[in-house]
Amino acid sequence: MSLEAWYMDSSDEDQRKPHKLNPNQPVTLDELKTLGVYYWKLNADIYETDPDLEQIRKEQGYSYMDIITIHKDKLPNYEEKLKMFFEEHLHLDDEIRYILDGRAYFDVRDKEDRWIRISMSKGDLITLPAGIYHRFTLDETNYTKAMRLFVGEPVWKAYNRPADDFDIQRHRNAGH
Structure with missing residues (x-):
């Protein structure tokens, strides 16, 4: 089973x-x-000892790793965090997420600024490039556990849209 992704409708219904x-x-x-x-x-199921994950981390230089559980009983300030994750933003570093359990959606903008929804479930690892506008939400199961990977030290800085004054955004928009 490979990843499922689709163009989103524009309804204001529940983001999940x-x-x-x-x-x-x-x-x-x-x-x-x-x-x-x-x-x-x-x-x-074997993320702690998985040679394939080890290989990806070595090849991509993902030296830092942590795990976040997103569930109302597990994450402090759950509601605010979810709102924050769903604000459209970009980072100056790639975003790497590996779903260890549960389900979630990543939404990314295509080159015409349309939203694409990527459905993530257990075993899915995805990398979003620096400078791409995106957002994150749980689905209706309201639970996911994800590994966050970084090159070097983790950078949590998110730049909410509009963040057009960054070189990285101009570079993307120039069609590179």
Whole structure:
């Protein structure tokens, strides 16, 4: 089973619903790659000792790792955090997330500024390139456990849209 992604409708319904268009407009892994979004499927049951994960971390230089559990009983300031994650933003570093349990959505903007929703479940590892506008939400199961990976020290700084004064954003928009 590979990753499922689709163009989103513009309804204001609960952000945790799928928001598929009717008819659905799927987005392929190749289309995601053109945006700089990369995907691996791993065995999350063995994440602590997984040689495939180890290999990816070595190749990509993901030296730092931590784990976040997003659930109302586990995450302090759960509601505020969810709101914050769902604010459209970008980072000056790649964002790497590996879903160890549960489900979640990453929404990213395509080159025409349309939202693509990426459905993530256990075993999905995804990298979003620096400078891409994105947001994150749980689905209706309201639970996920994710590994966050970084090159070097973790950088938590998010720049909410509009963040057009960054070189990285101009560079992306110039079609590179």
